[in-house]
Amino acid sequence: MTVPVKLLAGAFDPWQELAAHQSANPGLRGKFGATAIFVGTLRDSSRGNPVSAMTLEHYPAMTRKHLERVVEDARRRWDVLDVLVIHRHGRLRPNDPIVLIAVWAAHRDAAFKACRYAIDELKTRAPFWKREEGEAGVRWVAPEE
Amino acid sequence: MTVPVKLLAGAFDPWQELAAHQSANPGLRGKFGATAIFVGTLRDSSRGNPVSAMTLEHYPAMTRKHLERVVEDARRRWDVLDVLVIHRHGRLRPNDPIVLIAVWAAHRDAAFKACRYAIDELKTRAPFWKREEGEAGVRWVAPEE
Amino acid sequence: MSITVKFFAGIRETLGRSEDILDFKGISCVADVWKTVTPAPLPPNTVVAVNQEYAALDQAVHDGDEVAFFPPVTGG
Amino acid sequence: MSITVKFFAGIRETLGRSEDILDFKGISCVADVWKTVTPAPLPPNTVVAVNQEYAALDQAVHDGDEVAFFPPVTGG
Numbered sequence: 337m338t339v340p341v342k343l344l345a346g347a348f349d350p351w352q353e354l355a356a357h358q359s360a361n362p363g364l365r366g367k368f369g370a371t372a373i374f375v376g377t378l379r380d381s382s383r384g385n386p387v388s389a390m391t392l393e394h395y396p397a398m399t400r401k402h403l404e405r406v407v408e409d410a411r412r413r414w415d416v417l418d419v420l421v422i423h424r425h426g427r428l429r430p431n432d433p434i435v436l437i438a439v440w441a442a443h444r445d446a447a448f449k450a451c452r453y454a455i456d457e458l459k460t461r462a463p464f465w466k467r468e469e470g471e472a473g474v475r476w477v478a479p480e481e
Numbered sequence: 482m483t484v485p486v487k488l489l490a491g492a493f494d495p496w497q498e499l500a501a502h503q504s505a506n507p508g509l510r511g512k513f514g515a516t517a518i519f520v521g522t523l524r525d526s527s528r529g530n531p532v533s534a535m536t537l538e539h540y541p542a543m544t545r546k547h548l549e550r551v552v553e554d555a556r557r558r559w560d561v562l563d564v565l566v567i568h569r570h571g572r573l574r575p576n577d578p579i580v581l582i583a584v585w586a587a588h589r590d591a592a593f594k595a596c597r598y599a600i601d602e603l604k605t606r607a608p609f610w611k612r613e614e615g616e617a618g619v620r621w622v623a624p625e626e
Numbered sequence: 627m628s629i630t631v632k633f634f635a636g637i638r639e640t641l642g643r644s645e646d647i648l649d650f651k652g653i654s655c656v657a658d659v660w661k662t663v664t665p666a667p668l669p670p671n672t673v674v675a676v677n678q679e680y681a682a683l684d685q686a687v688h689d690g691d692e693v694a695f696f697p698p699v700t701g702g
Numbered sequence: 703m704s705i706t707v708k709f710f711a712g713i714r715e716t717l718g719r720s721e722d723i724l725d726f727k728g729i730s731c732v733a734d735v736w737k738t739v740t741p742a743p744l745p746p747n748t749v750v751a752v753n754q755e756y757a758a759l760d761q762a763v764h765d766g767d768e769v770a771f772f773p774p775v776t777g778g
Contacts, residue, residue, distance in 0.1 A: 351496035366525030366575040373518040374589065376778050380511030392777070393711055395770060398754035423777065430511040435778045444519065444600060452593055455778060463751070463770075464777025465711035476712050479774040521702050537701070538635055540694060543678035568701065580702045600702060608675070608694075609701025610635035621636050624698040 341403040342422045343396065350375045350422075350436045357420045357438070368417050368440040372447035374455045380430035382477070387470045390477075392425045392434070395463040399423070406457045410439065413453070414446040421454065423464065486548045487567045488541065495520045495567075495581045502565050502583070513562050513585040517592035519600045525575035527622070532615045535622075537570045537579070540608040544568070551602045555584065558598070559591040566599065568609070627651070627689055631659055634696035637669065650689045657683045659693045671698055703727070703765055707735055710772035713745065726765045733759045735769045747774055 342353075354373065358364060378390055407419045418440040428434065437454045441447040459480065466477035487498075499518065503509060523535055552564045563585040573579065582599045586592040604625065611622040631646040638644050641664060648662050656676065660668050660683075674681045675694040687693060707722040714720050717740060724738050732750050736759075750757045751770040763769060 349500075351500045355494075355496045366523075369522055369524045371518075371520040371522065373516075373520070374593070375516040375518070376589070377514055377516065378511075379514045379587065393714075394777070395708065395710055395751070395754070395772065397768075398751055398770065401754045442524065444521070448519070448593070448597055455589060459778035461756075461775065462777045463710065463772060463775050465773065466776045467711070476773065477776045479776050538638075539701070540632065540634055540675075540678070540696065542692075543675055543694065546678045604702040606680075606699065607701045608634065608696060608699050610697065611700045612635070621697065622700045624700050 340407045340419055340421060341400060342420075343394070343399060343403075344422060344424055345426045347428075347432055348422060348424065348436070350433050353420070353422055353436060354438055357418075358440075361418055364418055364440055368442065370441050370444035370447040372439050372441075372444070372451035374435075374437045374451055375433055376435040376455070378428045378430050378432050378434055382468055382470070385468075385470050385472060387430060387468050389427055389429055389469040391427045391467045391469075393465045393467065394423075394425045398463045402462050403458065406454050406462075409457075410450040410454050414439075414441065414450040415443070416441040416446050416450045419450065419454065421458070423458070423462070425464070485552045485564055485566060486545060487565075488539070488544060488548075489567060489569055490571045492573075492577055493567060493569065493581070495578050498565070498567055498581060499583055502563075503585075506563055509563055509585055513587065515586050515589040515592040516583060517586075517589070517596035518581070518583045519596055520578055521580040521600070523573050523575050523577050523579055527613055527615070530613075530615050530617060532575060532613050534572055534574055534614040536572045536612045536614075538610045538612065539568075539570045543608045547607050548603065551599050551607075554602075555595040555599050559584075559586065559595040560588070561586040561591050561595050564595065564599065566603070568603070568607070570609070629653060629659060629687060629689070630692045631663055632692065632694040634694065636697045637672065637695050640666075640669070653687055655683070655687055656681055656685050656693060659687060660695065663695075668695070669697070672696070673698060705729060705735060705763060705765070706768045707739055708768065708770040710770065712773050713748065713771050716742075716745070729763055731759070731763055732757055732761050732769060735763060736771065739771075744771070745773070748772070749774060
């Protein structure tokens, strides 16, 4: 069993993580027909304002508990074989990956639905807070409408 | 402008293709917040029967025209920054990637919807035919219900 | 003065060839193309394309067109 | 006999600290925890967790619990 949730203080490469996770799980070989993946990346502007950097604060114990539960829920609700969630914290620069969600399944509908569920849950419920640095100084990001 | 549609006779590595495509498009840097990706992979069984190999036949001129139109449609219907479609043809083994669809967008809803649209269009309309090799010999795959 | 006809997958195998070049004379629609290719009836669910676009059996065919017959697609 | 209280993001900044350890005596619910931490009113939209689970202000608090106050989340 591979580790389904990784919280990283430093930069990560989503493509290397995907290759490594898939090869670390030989039980997947030949069993998955569909992989749905979402990568969230820091943009260089936010609601029209330039962003030079962003710091992601989180609540480590609760983040891990929450993300592990999202993975469990996805596995229970859809017919999926494996789920990987990686989330950055600390200070990021534009173009840095923030989050990676990958779902391996036999068929694409389950893979897409579980992946979308996981990122939506993560965005609205996982205890992370973004603080952006830009021309106008530093500000906490307001939640999505 | 990077090439949006690649039809390959040989094996490809989806993670290397994603890394290469993204770095070949410097205009994306800092602009995309969301990447939605689908990878279709050959399974070692199909409707309960073992599969040892599969050959994908296609209609090259029509395939390219169709997939380029799917990319255009996705770009017109959703607010996306870039789309990549890679599809294998020829003989594949279980665990070989068959198709890769990747969509880069500012926001995740457009990325997910365009990616799902593209793979559904490709599956139901692009002129590819799968011929599976298994214990019971060789057979053409019937279309999805 | 010719029509290129392409066959794919099961239809290619049944006919034993992947392409015919037909004299255009006497051909007005896709159904005429099939009748010229073989006396066998068109297999059920056969899909047709004219110049790489999906088409109907009664679609008009012109000199120089490429017409294709194939089973339902199963890609991805 | 204590409650660990954690503050995150804007609430952490406003209070100027990330954690308090409170004497459990006289605390029965989450709202009591906040009143013990500061005389300031709870900022609107503040989110509460007890033992890393989302909770309401009237949720009972027990000795040894970890209570957290933070703004709406903005991850991913």
